[in-house]
Amino acid sequence: MLVSVFIAISLDGFIARKDGDIDWLTGDDSEESEDHGFGDFFNSVDALLMGKNTFEKVLSFGQWPYGDKKVIVASNSLKNLPEIKNANLQLINGSPGEIFTKLEKQGYKKIYLDGGNLIQSFLRDGLVDELIISIIPVLIGDGIPLFGEVNQDIKLKLVDTKSCNNGIVQTFYKVSK
Amino acid sequence: MLVSVFIAISLDGFIARKDGDIDWLTGDDSEESEDHGFGDFFNSVDALLMGKNTFEKVLSFGQWPYGDKKVIVASNSLKNLPEIKNANLQLINGSPGEIFTKLEKQGYKKIYLDGGNLIQSFLRDGLVDELIISIIPVLIGDGIPLFGEVNQDIKLKLVDTKSCNNGIVQTFYKVSK
Numbered sequence: 001m002l003v004s005v006f007i008a009i010s011l012d013g014f015i016a017r018k019d020g021d022i023d024w025l026t027g028d029d030s031e032e033s034e035d036h037g038f039g040d041f042f043n044s045v046d047a048l049l050m051g052k053n054t055f056e057k058v059l060s061f062g063q064w065p066y067g068d069k070k071v072i073v074a075s076n077s078l079k080n081l082p083e084i085k086n087a088n089l090q091l092i093n094g095s096p097g098e099i100f101t102k103l104e105k106q107g108y109k110k111i112y113l114d115g116g117n118l119i120q121s122f123l124r125d126g127l128v129d130e131l132i133i134s135i136i137p138v139l140i141g142d143g144i145p146l147f148g149e150v151n152q153d154i155k156l157k158l159v160d161t162k163s164c165n166n167g168i169v170q171t172f173y174k175v176s177k
Numbered sequence: 178m179l180v181s182v183f184i185a186i187s188l189d190g191f192i193a194r195k196d197g198d199i200d201w202l203t204g205d206d207s208e209e210s211e212d213h214g215f216g217d218f219f220n221s222v223d224a225l226l227m228g229k230n231t232f233e234k235v236l237s238f239g240q241w242p243y244g245d246k247k248v249i250v251a252s253n254s255l256k257n258l259p260e261i262k263n264a265n266l267q268l269i270n271g272s273p274g275e276i277f278t279k280l281e282k283q284g285y286k287k288i289y290l291d292g293g294n295l296i297q298s299f300l301r302d303g304l305v306d307e308l309i310i311s312i313i314p315v316l317i318g319d320g321i322p323l324f325g326e327v328n329q330d331i332k333l334k335l336v337d338t339k340s341c342n343n344g345i346v347q348t349f350y351k352v353s354k
Contacts, residue, residue, distance in 0.1 A: 150318035
């Protein structure tokens, strides 16, 4: 099972401000129609795996953005998930390794991993295969970091890099295993 | 006076490990002869401006790497600098703004700014014009960060990006003013 991260960060490494705000992501970008390959990526995954914080942030948007794509919420505290019309939700718990094994047994082939804490813990446990990172040309100074502590250096292999007119640099890495 | 940063960071944003070690910078890179444009950049600057920590780290290398290029050490605590054979050294003190003004008055046209603390304080005070950042494909988890707190978002303009065979992505930003 392939585990892929597709995420945007500020040049100083944040995925959101401390309060979860991502206003700086769009800025005064005039290229709103540009999805930086997200649509193709999203279509290529069987399911989206996110932590509780990310799930709650998504709920706060008001509109469910993932259609009927399978969305798996990893939480060791939630007992159940709210009903969301047309959403295809599943709750899962356990360590990153346990979650990985459960999902692989359920037949998933490619997972889109989202959320700072979950990405950090999956990376630390060697369970991430790919990182597609869009670097936004701004320094926000503080916020929720994409990366955290690791037990040992994690080497990556650069597969591709693209830059867009709006100054976003998208890098595609595979994790060396 | 143009203030330029030319620096390498891990993908997770560190310029060195906590103890200043930069072993991860080279790794098992087989392209040692590749300087990623550093030579041309270095030749284009009038002087290198660095903080005390960076200066002391450079001294620990044993061999002075900057030839007779003017090297200005910013420190509010040092009273004088050691004698280094053939080196062209100057000590300076003051706030980033004061240092900038002094150097501009001394006739400098382009300064290469180095060192985490100094880069952070110059960025915070709006005194950096260009950032050339080489992103090394490794996560080291902890260390001395390139970026720090800012008083407000700092927007950048992407000028160029290059990727190298060894997986390094070099991005060239101008600071929007």
